[in-house]
Amino acid sequence: MSGRAHPLPQVVSAYLLPLVLRSRHPAFLRTDPNGYVVEHGGALAHYGIHDLQPGQPASAQISLLTGFLPHHGEPLHLSAVHTESGACADLHVFVDGENTWVVLLDTTSEHDQKQAMQQKGNELSLRSERQGLMLDTYLGKSVAESLMAGRWQRGGERREVTVLFVDIRGFTPYSEDHSPEEVFRTLNQYLPVMIEPIEAHGGLIEHIAGDAVMGIFGIGESDKRTAAAKAVIAGLHVQRAVRALHARRAAQGLSCLGVGIGIASGPAAVGIVGTYDRRGFAAIGHHVNLASRLQGQARAFELVIDEPTHSLWQEARQRDAMNEDFSDVLIDERQVALKGFRDVLRTFVITVATSSLPAAFSGAERF
C-alpha cells in the first residue's frame, strides 16, 4: 500500500546532510546585489579558486562567473562545469534578499559515469549515421531523398541475406555483480571487437542491444555465396579478436567473458525505417529469428551456422580461392532441437581454438 510519503524527519536529514556534504566539497561565495564579493568559504581551493578579494567583483576574479553576476530572477543551476583544478562542479547561483549566493558542489564521479555512457551512445550514433550514408549508395538516392523529405519508407525489398548474431556469454550475471562503471568499461572493450570485423567484411550492423549485435551480409552484395562466406569469416575474426582481448584482460587480472555467434542464411524483407536523421534499416524474416536462436546455442568461441550458410560458404570457398587461415579452427556437426521448430536441425559448429588444439577435438573435421 502506498500512502502519502512522509517528509524526511528532521533528525534523519540532520544526520544525512553532513555525511552527504562531506564528499561533495561544498564551497560558497556571497556577493552584494552588484556581484561584489562580501564573504566566501568552504572548499574553494578544491576548485582552484584562491585569494578572493572582498569588495571586488566576483566575476573578475572567477572567470567562470563571467556573465552570471549580478544575478536576478530564478535560481541558476549548471551541471558539470570543469573547474581550473580539474574537478567537476555543479554551480548554483541564487538570490536571498540582498545577498546573491554562489555555491559549488563536486560532481566529478557523476560526470565520469555520465561521460562513459555518453561516449558509448555517441560512438554508436556516429556508426549508425555512417551506415545511413552507406545505405544511400547501396539502395540508391531515391530512397534517401524520400527520407530527406521526411516521409517514412514503408516499402521493403526481398533479399537473400546472411544474418549474424553475436552476444556476450554470461553478461547479465556479470553486470549484476559489478559496478556500472566496470560494466560499461567492459562493454566498451567488447563491442568494438564484435562490431569491427562485421563492418570490415562488408556487413551492416542492424542493431546493437546491450551486449548483443546483429549484422547483415548481402545488402550491397548480389552474390549470396560471397555474403555467406563473408559472414562466416567475419564471425571467425570476431572470435579471434575476443581471444586477443582475453589475453589483454587476463594480464590485467580482469575476468574474461566469451562470445557466442549464430549465423543463418535465407530470404528476408529488408528496408529502411525511421526518419532522415534517425533512420536505420531492418531485416525481418524467419532466418533472422533462426540466427538469433542459433546464437543462443553457441558456447564461448563457437559459431553455430545453419546448413544453407554452410553450403553457400563451401561453394564460395571452392569457387574463389580464399586465402583465409583456418589452422586454429575446427568444425563439427551438431543436431539441435529448437523450441518452435518441428524438426531437429542440422547445424555446423565452428570452434576457434583458444590455445593449441586440445585432443578432445579429435574426430572433428580439421581444416
Added chain:
Amino acid sequence: MIQKKLCMLGAFAVGKTSLVRRYVHSMFTDKYLTTVGVKIDKKDVQHAGKTASLLLWDLYGEDEFQRLQTSYLRGSAGLLIVADGTRPATVDKAIELRDRALSALGPLPYLLILNKSDLLSEWEVRPERIDELSRSGWEILRASAKTGEGVEDAFSTITARMLGDGR
C-alpha cells in the same frame, strides 16, 4: 582587462573541443572524447590595439539525450557554431541551435564553422547547401582542427565582431 565569453555550439563530435584545443594549445588528437558539461579555456587576444581575455566555453554537443540548456549561454558576447562537413545532419542542428540561442539571448554575433576541411573529398554537405545558407544570411567559414586551416581566421573574425567593430 576586458573579458568576453564565447560559446562553442554544435551537434556532438563536430569538433568543438578540437577547434578550441587547436586555437589555444596548437594541438590535435584523432581520439574522440565526448564533452559532458562545459570546459572553459582562456586566451588573450589583441584587437585594434587592445587586449581582451577571451573565455571559450566548450559545451557538450547536443543529441537526443542531452538537449542544450540555454542557461550555460548567459552572458555570451558571441557564438561559434560548428558543423561537420561530412555529416549533413549537423548543419540542421547548427541552424536549430542558433535559433534557440538567439531567442534566449537576443541578437548576438555568430559564425558557422564547417569543420573537417581536411576530409573535403568525404564531405556530404553539398556546395548548393552552403550557398543557400550564405544567401539566407549565414557567415560561413571552412576550417580544420586537424591541420589548423582556417582556425585562427574563424576565431579572429568572431572576436572582431564581439569587440564591436566590423560589420
